[in-house]
Amino acid sequence: MSRLLRTLSNYSACMALAATLIACAGDPMESGMDPFAPMVFKEGSTKMPESPPNKSSLLSFYVSPSTIFKFSVDTQSISIGADGVTRYIVVITNPSGEEQAQYEGIRCDSYQWKLYGNFENGQWKENPLAEWRDIKMKVANRYQAALAQGAFCNFNSQEQSMNTVMKSLNPNSFTGGTKPSNSNGVIIGY
Structure with a gap:
C-alpha cells in the first residue's frame, strides 16, 4: 500500500508541477508568443531637431x-x-x-x-x-x-x-490632398 501511496504522491506532485508550468506560460495572446496577437505600440525616444528648418x-x-x-x-x-x-x-x-x-x-x-x-x-x-x-x-x-x-x-x-x-512628395504627382477611393472609384473614409 505504501508503494501505491508513493506512486500517487509522485503523480500528484508531477501534475501540480505541470499545472504550475502551464499557468506560468500564460495566455499566448498576452505574452507575445502568439504571432497573430495584436502588437503593442512602444514609441522610441524622440530628440528635437538641432537646427531650424532648412x-x-x-x-x-x-x-x-x-x-x-x-x-x-x-x-x-x-x-x-x-x-x-x-x-x-x-x-x-x-x-x-x-x-x-x-x-x-x-x-x-x-x-x-x-x-x-x-x-x-x-x-x-x-x-x-x-x-x-x-x-x-x-x-x-x-x-x-x-x-x-x-x-x-x-x-x-x-x-x-x-x-x-x-x-x-513631388509636387507634380503628390496625391495627399485628394480623397482616397477604392478600385471602383468610390470615395472611402468620408
Whole structure:
C-alpha cells in the first residue's frame, strides 16, 4: 500500500508541477508568443531637431482647396523610425507671410499624429503636452492627412523607403490632398 501511496504522491506532485508550468506560460495572446496577437505600440525616444528648418529643402505640398495657408515639409528632416513613426518638420505660412515651424510625427497603423515641439525665437521648444491625436480628414488644414495619404503611409503601414517618400512628395504627382477611393472609384473614409 505504501508503494501505491508513493506512486500517487509522485503523480500528484508531477501534475501540480505541470499545472504550475502551464499557468506560468500564460495566455499566448498576452505574452507575445502568439504571432497573430495584436502588437503593442512602444514609441522610441524622440530628440528635437538641432537646427531650424532648412529653407533650401522646403517642399510645398497641396492640402485642400479650402485652406488659406501654405504648407511645406523640410525634406531633410524626414526620418522613418523603426518604431513605426515618421517624423518631420512642417512649415505653415499664413496669408500675410508669417511662418510657424513644427516638429511632428505620424503613425500610420493608428492614423494619428503628435506635435513634439515648435521652433520659437531661434530655438526648438519641446511640447510638454505632446500626445497622439487622431488625424482629421474633414478640416481645411488637414496637412497631416495629406502627408499620411500622399507620402508617409502605404494604407495603414508606414512607408519604409525614403526614395518612395521623396517621389511621392513631388509636387507634380503628390496625391495627399485628394480623397482616397477604392478600385471602383468610390470615395472611402468620408
